[in-house]
Amino acid sequence: MRSRSTKHIPFLAVTCFVLTACGIHPLPDDVTGLSTYNIVRQIRCETRQAVIDSLFTYLTSEANHDAGKVDDRSRQIGLSFQQLYNTNPQTIRQFKPDALSGFSKVVIGLLWSTGIAYNFDLNMVIVNNVDPSMKILRTLPQSGFSLGLQGSFDRQRGNERSFTVTDNFGNLINKTDARYCKDKIVEANVVYPIAGKVGMERAVDDFLVLALFGNLAGSDSKDVTAVKGPPTMVDQLEFKTTVSGTVNPSVTFSPGGPDFHISEAALGVTNSRTDTHKLTVGLYLDTSGVKQIEKARADIFLGLITAAGGPAEQGAATAVDQFLKQKIFRGEN
Template sequence: MVALSVSLTACAIHPLPDDVTGLSTYNIVRQIRCETRQAVIGSLFTYLTSDANHDGGKVDDRSRQIGLSFQKLYRTDPKSIRRFKPAALSGFSQTVVGLLWSTGIAYNFDLNMVVVNNVEPSLKLLRTLPHSGFSLGLQGNFDRQRGNERSFTITDNFGSLISNMDARYCKDKLVEANVVYPIAGKVGMERVVDDFLVLALFGNLSGGDSKDVTSVKGPPTMVDQLEFKTTISGTVSPSVTFSPVGDAFHISEAAAGVTNSRTDTHKLTVGLYLNPAGLKQIEKVRPDIFLGLITAAGGPAEQGAAAAVDQFLKQKIFQDR
């Protein structure tokens, strides 16, 4: 760990994520965009091909067949997904996928890197006298700190991520989670995408500009802020002891304490926004959504049980079975 600390921090005049991960800022952004694209594609296929969604009346026969065909084709030809069109669907499926296509996403990156290199040399002088000794200790400090904060925003549209982004852009860019340096790995965009869609459809999600919390105004929005902090540090204290000869001052001991550390604090703020066209689609179907997608006969007990099942299934429309 000491050797790692020295190698990662000693030469960083302009600290960047590359120093630790070997990934440029561009490639970090590229991986997260590709993870988002894959999450959107996964939500699309899960919704359209799920047996539970079909059996529960959330996906009609035509829409499910389209989903199954594209899913099969996508496995062997990833470029084929760019030919998918929400307008080819029908019924409630067209509304749900239209919502997916109408969602915009912004990623704000705040990358903060601080490198500290401290050197504390010490020297001990000794003069040997006939019946005693005299020593003199000297100590100094040579401390250095360098920092860099890089902040920027990238924007995308779910529909464009699928229809316009070439699959080759994401080749070898779908990676696993990185527990040591999280911003360089998978950050969990699947839950962000799925939760936004479920809240927009079934949670009455509203815009953030409404001062009256009881009033639903503006297109649905949601923001997640992820913060990752990684600290690498190490200390080296080499010393040398000499055996003095004669009665003059001699160096009896010399030491150089070296402390290196690097602290990277990265914030990723993800905002999702439904454009006005998507909002109009939701407003048209919301009355039917809140009446329930499952119908049941019988008295209050039977109706209440059916409503409970319906509410549970609504939350699962983008989750694999």
Template sequence: MRTFAKGSHLALVSAVFVLGGCAIAPVTDDVAHISASNIARQVRCETRHAVIEALIGYLASPDNNRNKKKLDDYSFAIGNALKQAYRDDPESIRAFDPSQVTGFARTVTKLLYGTGIAYYYDLTGLETNNVDPTANLIRPTPITSLVTLGLSGNFDRQRQNEWSFTITDNFGNLVQKTSESYCENHLARTEDYAYPIAGKVGIAKLIKEFTLMSLFENLDELNKDVTTVKKGPPSMVQQLQFTTTIGGGATPTIVFAPTGPNLQATNVSFPVTASRKDTHQLTVGLYLDKGEAKLLDAARGPIYEGSLITASGGRAELGAAMAVQQFLALKIFKPAI
């Protein structure tokens, strides 16, 4: 029984080892060493950088300038000056205003600056720590027979924490009212494939597609009733979900040599497992302010033949948040097939 007590001590040591890495309320800091507030800041900075890249990329593009209807010479010159100034001093971008350019370029830049964006975060962490000891006992009898007894137990624990919050922005305010220092050391330059929410999440592609579809594809307002077509300011929603699972285990086992006729342990094992599952959902909604949407009718005609979106709806940030809310509602009530 002394050796059995040693095995129990080993199980306790293993349990302490597993418990040492536990969190009562699992959060992103535990694994990626980045807080929820810093994640939100990184995504905001990624959005700001994507808007600036889209703005300069359009205004300083020789390809766009070849088609004077898309980018006139005066706006092209402004774009190149803006590109050089931003390269020399990133803070200078805050002084740019869409009214500085002319023609269709003003429509495009006003579209960018008049777009609201809402980010809905759902960050869930789940930790599991299990200790499941087993023991096999035997007792030889005076006759040639053997009494055996198998024992098992479990000490299993799970802890889950979920944070959800919404942040709203306006592209124009992000560029003009957010300083470059705000994003210093808070701009993710690359994707993080192990823990995606901690790296770049791909906002630039969403902004590009939203702008192109708003201008040329009759992108409409998100509809609560998907069976009807409702003209309105364009909106677009993208939902990203990242899941990272980390786990491992060990099974220490002690084997005893039976002696004597008493009930005794032949082997004792202490399987220990630990896992961490992080599920992060980011829903991003874009919405064009109705005042800027009205400008598209007049400017888009010479560029693209076809009817244009009409103005309706609320302001940019509220509209973006409502687009996200409607998207989430559609997901909830979507019939399972």
């Protein structure tokens, strides 16, 4: 005959399985089905695709060409590589910024010179609470006596995994095999965001625009009014997901006679899992990129649109130029 404690083992096993809450060593795999390696791989591939999209958007945009931001030669190179890439993604590894000319060479050279670091802080906490209760009743001829008993068996386990991965935009394109990212470009995951698309395209575009047109500075100076160091930008994303559930099966008996009997019994099971994931992304321009920016900034701030007329006309042209500068990587005509 099985003991009373073993009768509940199948039930508890099912509860733990449903809530993924009985792991001794909590990991992202438990909920997403993705290993830490594959989470990193997806975000690296999302970044690589964002860089490729920015490259093609900038070079092939008709608006950029008409505004003088991309010359004829550079646009033709962009269109050719875009067509090749759509047919065979491996061909993008043959792209070289030195083949470009004019302002296009500066912009894509900046793209190639950008480094990126991803710091992952994955924190997972599991709570398993078992709170059984029992009511004992003794029925007498003219009265009754009852006794309530309650116990608890509460457990909590956690794991924090932290590490940093680094990349270079040029290497992501030229040295990363396209097969590495096959089927790794996924959609946003609203339930478990770290396992889906996290929005790297905006981080890439905003860094490039700020570095080119916003006089983005480094972070190595304590004096915020002093512009020192290579352009740097950091985004910190935080995602928190909590999964919880309660199971409280109970049994009610109809005792009779003068002896003590169990009149009610309940098994309160509460399981929860809270995952807090932080992704800190840092973008940094290396020395060669800084030199390109310094050489080009005079032309950048003079404006890329040539307009004739008086102060009013020139002012209007400058306003248009500033507006178009914000869109050079977004493909809007």
